[in-house]
Structure formats: structure tokens, C-alpha cells
Amino acid sequence: xxxxxxxxxxxxxxxxxxxxxxxxxxxxxxxxxxxxxxxxxxxxxxxxxxxxxxxxxxxxxxxxxxxxxxxxxxxxxxxxxxxxxxxxxxxxxxxxxxxxxxxxxxxxxxxxxxxxxxxxxxxxxxxxxxxxxxxxxxxxxxxxxxxxxxxxxxxxxxxxxxxxxxxxxxxxxxxxxxxxxxxxxxxxxxxxxxxxxxxxxxxxxxxxxxxxxxxxxxxxxxxxxxxxxxxxxxxxxxxxxxxxxxxxxxxxxxxxxxxxx
Amino acid sequence: xxxxxxxxxxxxxxxxxxxxxxxxxxxxxxxxxxxxxxxxxxxxxxxxxxxxxxxxxxxxxxxxxxxxxxxxxxxxxxxxxxxxxxxxxxxxxxxxxxxxxxxx
Numbered sequence: 001x002x003x004x005x006x007x008x009x010x011x012x013x014x015x016x017x018x019x020x021x022x023x024x025x026x027x028x029x030x031x032x033x034x035x036x037x038x039x040x041x042x043x044x045x046x047x048x049x050x051x052x053x054x055x056x057x058x059x060x061x062x063x064x065x066x067x068x069x070x071x072x073x074x075x076x077x078x079x080x081x082x083x084x085x086x087x088x089x090x091x092x093x094x095x096x097x098x099x100x101x102x103x104x105x106x107x108x109x110x111x112x113x114x115x116x117x118x119x120x121x122x123x124x125x126x127x128x129x130x131x132x133x134x135x136x137x138x139x140x141x142x143x144x145x146x147x148x149x150x151x152x153x154x155x156x157x158x159x160x161x162x163x164x165x166x167x168x169x170x171x172x173x174x175x176x177x178x179x180x181x182x183x184x185x186x187x188x189x190x191x192x193x194x195x196x197x198x199x200x201x202x203x204x205x206x207x208x209x210x211x212x213x214x215x216x217x218x219x220x221x222x223x224x225x226x227x228x229x230x231x232x233x234x235x236x237x238x239x240x241x242x243x244x245x246x247x248x249x250x251x252x253x254x255x256x257x258x259x260x261x
Numbered sequence: 262x263x264x265x266x267x268x269x270x271x272x273x274x275x276x277x278x279x280x281x282x283x284x285x286x287x288x289x290x291x292x293x294x295x296x297x298x299x300x301x302x303x304x305x306x307x308x309x310x311x312x313x314x315x316x317x318x319x320x321x322x323x324x325x326x327x328x329x330x331x332x333x334x335x336x337x338x339x340x341x342x343x344x345x346x347x348x349x350x351x352x353x354x355x356x357x358x359x360x361x362x363x364x365x
Contacts, residue, residue: 013321013343017336020325024335031329035279042283050287114282114330117294121332123282151332158332187292248287 025153029127032156036125039113043251050248105217106258108132112251113156120164120186122147122247126255127155137216137256144244145169145209145220146253159253162222163188163243170212171222173205182207182222182241190223190241201228201239217259267315270305271322274298278326298323299342306346311354320346 020027108131110124126132138146138159147167150160160167167184171192180195195201205225211218223241230237277297285294302323306316324339331338 013340017339020335020339027335028329038279039283042279043286046284046287049284053288114279115286116331117281117286117296117327119332160332189292 029153029155032123032153036113036156039123040111040125043113047248047251054248105256107254108257110138110157110253110255112247112253115247116158120147120161120167120184120188121150121158122161124157124159124253124255125155127153127157129154131257132157132255135215137220137259139220139254139256140245140250141252141254143220145216145222146245146250148215149255157255161188161243161245163190169216169222170210171207172210173201173225174208176200176205179210179212180236180239188243190243192225192239192241193236195237195239197230197232197235197237199237201225201237203227205239207241217256267318270319274301274319274323274326277301278330282330296327298327302342302346303349306349307353311350316350317343317346 108126110126112122113125114123115121116123124138132149132152134149134152136149138148140146145162147159147161147164149157151158161184162169162182163184163186165184165186167182169182170179171182172179176199178195178199178201180192183191183193185191192201192207203225207222207225209216209218209220209222221244223243226240226242228237228239281294281297285297288294302316302320305319309316320342321339324337324342325335327338327342328335
């Protein structure tokens with residue numbers, strides 16, 4: 001009798017779970033609509049509080065940071081003078097051709113309201129009603145690649161970050177002819193895989209997206225090389241990448257609504 | 262009173278779901294964020310009398326909330342939390358002699 005009752009409970013739970021899954025979109029859409037406003041307030045409060053703690057705890061490193069920044073500043077001043085001529089020429093060409101981020105793509109501004117605690121997905125306050133659809137690329141205003149739209153609800157969407165374990169994209173190292181594949185590792189970590197053994201990949205190399213796979217537009221910033229794993233036995237070398245996108249800094253992002261996938 | 266207490270705990274779970282997905286995210290340690298709902302489910306089932314059923318309902322509700330705010334299908338965390346609650350109750354009922362349970 002006891003076993004029979006236990007089986008009935010199992011069957012009832014299975015039916016409830018099946019029913020909930022059938023109406024998953026409607027349930028999640030309703031919950032996001034109800035909670036969206038509160039989530040946005042909590043998101044902004046969390047960002048401001050973490051900024052405050054970060055400034056308090058990093059006070060001890062200020063002197064070292066100042067010295068490092070002074071060195072970087074000197075190097076950048078040298079680069080700036082070399083680039084100024086190029087910039088002038090570039091501006092003239094851009095004016096002539098009329099190109100730019102907002103001119104190349106249709107951008108839809110969205111705000112981040114939350115993040116999945118176990119996966120690298122964020123929630124934004126734009127959905128199907130705003131013209132968002134699955135697999136649309138998501139970027140910041142500074143041409144940093146964030147990820148792509150994973151799930152779409154009526155007023156909200158889930159963005160799969162580049163660091164999610166299911167995410168991968170073709171990328172290359174800026175100013176070097178080195179291409180590979182970026183694979184998400186979870187926990188905001190990226191791995192740059194399938195790098196040719198004979199190429200020199202160095203720390204602080206800048207990684208940008210390429211459009212070989214057709215998933216993301218080319219030339220968007222992905223991150224910087226943190227460390228390189230090179231082994232003579234392996235066919236390829238790998239590099240650990242620090243993503244340029246930081247959820248603690250950015251609140252507003254853009255969905256590219258007219259990139260053909 | 263018990264009904265009011267149950268509603269209060271359910272609302273608290275909902276608040277935890279909002280806090281952990283929007284506020285605590287900014288305080289992650291190497292990408293990990295404390296799962297307040299899971300901690301609460303474990304505490305409730307450990308503290309409650311093994312014969313009581315309310316801990317199981319809270320486990321199912323907590324799992325449901327975690328599923329809704331994640332990208333996973335509804336039912337995954339719900340099942341996991343329910344199984345965890347069952348295991349805790351079974352162990353407490355059959356293998357733990359010290360009585361520290363209370364009516365939650």
C-alpha cells in the first residue's frame with residue numbers, strides 16, 4: 001500500500017512537471033514580466049555596492065597600479081602620435097563612405113536585469129515584441145562582443161554569453177594572422193583553441209571575432225590573452241582569454257537585429 | 262497560522278530567487294554565487310520533523326523558482342531538490358536518533 005502510494009506520488013509529480021514544461025514559455029514570460037522591475041533595481045543596487053567594495057579593497061594596490069598605469073600611459077602616448085595620421089585618413093574615408101557601428105547595423109538598446117546563477121546567461125528587457133529573435137548577436141557600444149540571443153520571450157530575452165559552455169565562435173588575434181576557435185568554459189572564462197603550433201601567441205594579445213562561422217560579425221572585441229598552453233605533443237596550442245565584457249561594469253547592451261546568420 | 266507561515270516562506274523563496282539572480286551575481290567568487298534557495302531547502306528539511314511533508318513542498322517550489330530564473334527546462338532543479346529533500350527525510354527518520362526537529 002505504501003509502495004503504491006509512493007508510485008502515485010511519482011506519477012503525479014511527473015504529470016505536474018510535464019504540464020509545467022508544456023507551458024514553460026508562458027510561465028517564464030509571466031514571471032519575468034512580474035519581476036523585471038524589481039530585478040532591474042536589484043541589479044543596479046548590486047552593481048553600485050560591488051563598485052564600492054571594490055574601491056575599498058583595492059586601496060592597498062593603488063601605488064602599484066599607479067606605477068603600472070604611468071608606464072602604460074607612456075607607451076600609449078607614443079602609439080597615439082603614430083596613429084593620429086592614420087585616424088585622420090580613416091575619418092576622411094568614413095565620412096566619404098558613411099560607415100560606423102550604427103550605420104552598419106540596426107541596434108536595439110537593452111538593459112541587463114539578471115543572470116542565471118548556474119549558467120552564463122543574462123536576462124535583458126527586450127523580447128519578441130521588440131523584434132528580438134533567437135541567435136541575434138549582442139554587443140556593447142564599444143564594439144565588445146557579449147554573446148547571442150539564446151531564448152526569446154514576449155518582453156524579455158536570455159543572452160548566452162560567450163563564456164557559456166555551449167558557446168563557440170571563430171576568432172583571430174588582431175594584427176597577427178592567427179585564427180582559432182573560442183570556446184566558453186563557464187564561470188566567465190574563455191579558451192582559445194585550435195591555434196597553430198608554429199604561431200607565436202603572446203600574453204596581452206587582443207582577440208577579435210572573425211566571421212568564418214557566420215555566427216557573429218567580424219572585428220568585435222572578444223578579450224585578451226592571459227596565458228598560453230603550448231605542448232609539443234599536441235597538434236594545436238591553446239590560450240586562456242580574459243573576456244572584455246564585464247557584467248559589473250556594463251548595464252546597457254545592444255542587440256544587432258539585422259545581422260544575417 | 263501554519264498557512265500564513267507557509268505563504269511567508271514561499272514569498273521569502275521568491276525574494277531569494279530575485280536576490281541571487283540580480284544582486285548577488287555582482288559578488289560572485291570565481292563565477293560562483295551562493296544558492297540561497299538550495300541552502301534554505303536543506304535547512305528546512307534538516308530542522309523539520311522527518312514525518313512532516315511541508316519540507317518536500319518547499320523543495321519542489323524552490324526548485325521550480327530556480328528553474329524559472331535559469332535557462333534550463335522547468336522540472337530539472339525541481340526534481341533534484343525534491344530528491345534531496347526525500348533523502349534527508351529518509352536518513353533522519355531511519356538513521357538519526359537525536360531529535361532536534363521542530364514544526365516548521
